[in-house]
Amino acid sequence: MIYLDNAATTRPCDEAKAGVVKGLETFGNPSSLHSCGLEAELLVRDARQAVADSLSCLPEEVYFTSCATESSNTAIFGAYKSQGKRLHRVVTTTIEHPATARPMDELERLGVEVVRIAPDDNGEITPEAVMAAVNDDTFLVSIMMVNNETGALLPVDKIFSAVHRKFPKIITHCDCVQGYLKFPIKTKTLGADMISVSAHKICGPKGIGALYIRKGLHIPALLMGGGQEKAQRSGTESVPLICGFGEAVKKYSKDISKRLEKARALETKLLELCEKNGGIKLNFTGTKSPYVTSISVDGLKSEVLLHYLEKKDIFVSSGSACSKGKKSGVLAEFGISPADMDTTLRVSIGADTSEDDLIAFEAAICEAQQELARLK
Ligand code: PLP
Secondary structure, eight states: OEEOBTTTOOOOOHHHHHHHHHHHHSOSOTTOSSHHHHHHHHHHHHHHHHHHHHHTSOGGGEEEESSHHHHHHHHHHHHHHHHTTTOOEEEEETTOOHHHHHHHHHHHHTTOEEEEEOOOTTSOOOHHHHHHHOOTTEEEEEOOSBOTTTOBBOOHHHHHHHHHHHOTTSEEEEEOTTTBTTBOOOHHHHOOSEEEEEGGGTTSOSSOEEEEEOTTOOOOOSSOSSOTGGGTSOSOOOHHHHHHHHHHHHHHHTTHHHHHHHHHHHHHHHHHHHHHHSSEEESOOSSBOTTEEEEEETTOOHHHHHHHHHHTTEEOBSSOGGGTTSOOHHHHHTTOOHHHHHTEEEEEOOTTOOHHHHHHHHHHHHHHHHHHHHHO
């Protein structure tokens, strides 16, 4: 099996699986005062420390959530609850994942002025464009690090530092889901007050994510109840998932630069193969993450090709897994034509992708192209 859909989700690593089992066996409630509870509490503490180390922040700045979607909803609605009565504008982009875009739509419905910055002609969101949109009435800037459909790598550190230099009180949030443990992220350098990450994109289990909230920033909770996670996120902690997340984080916090180098070499190989093919176009060639590449295969509809490849045990996405069956508005924002959108495939590499996988992928596309030519 050749799995090239790692931006949708990843295969859990053995360490994460073992972590989940350990968390299941350590069945106490972390809030219980007896030793069963303490054992579970220690596992949660260990995972929290691992996530904190991976972001160079304090463990008390890390809150476990059920997924990055919940993290971003908490960040956005929390910022609104704390500031939205006094201030009225938020600034974001037109290329955000639905986990940010839909809460932004909801803020708009609630009367907030949502300014969405579109990529420029080079497909980039510049600090200048963001600065032109923020003003004294702005309470939140929420911008993603790596776009999940094209791999576009946004200059978020420069954007957030420009925002904070002029408006120190504006809350900044970064969806780092596709950048986490693929690029080194340090909270101080990134300059985001809040960061969303997800375990299932880093070979951890599904159903668990985290939200970093800078110490001192008060963000009202989305879920209220038993007061877990320092009342930031009530609900009994999922010790198995947290434990699995922690083990994946420990594994993939190491050698980020080495893996990035390998990903860049694979991206170069993929681009070479596309060029050699002649019928494959790259949809985004600006500053990007090597882990995600969007291509269009001339004359072959995405879904048809996706299922053709699937029969050969090769798995890719037709765009983003979240836009299943729907045309992606995000690709249009990058200036991709409707015809190219119809033939888009997203190739996203992971920890165990090899050059041979990419060679086999291109060879399978060649076969599909030849079959199509025969039919014509
Ligand atoms: N943000 C980005 C950029 C993503 O790619 C995804 C998942 O596809 C999410 C947020 C949502 O993550 P989760 O599945 O953990 O809710």
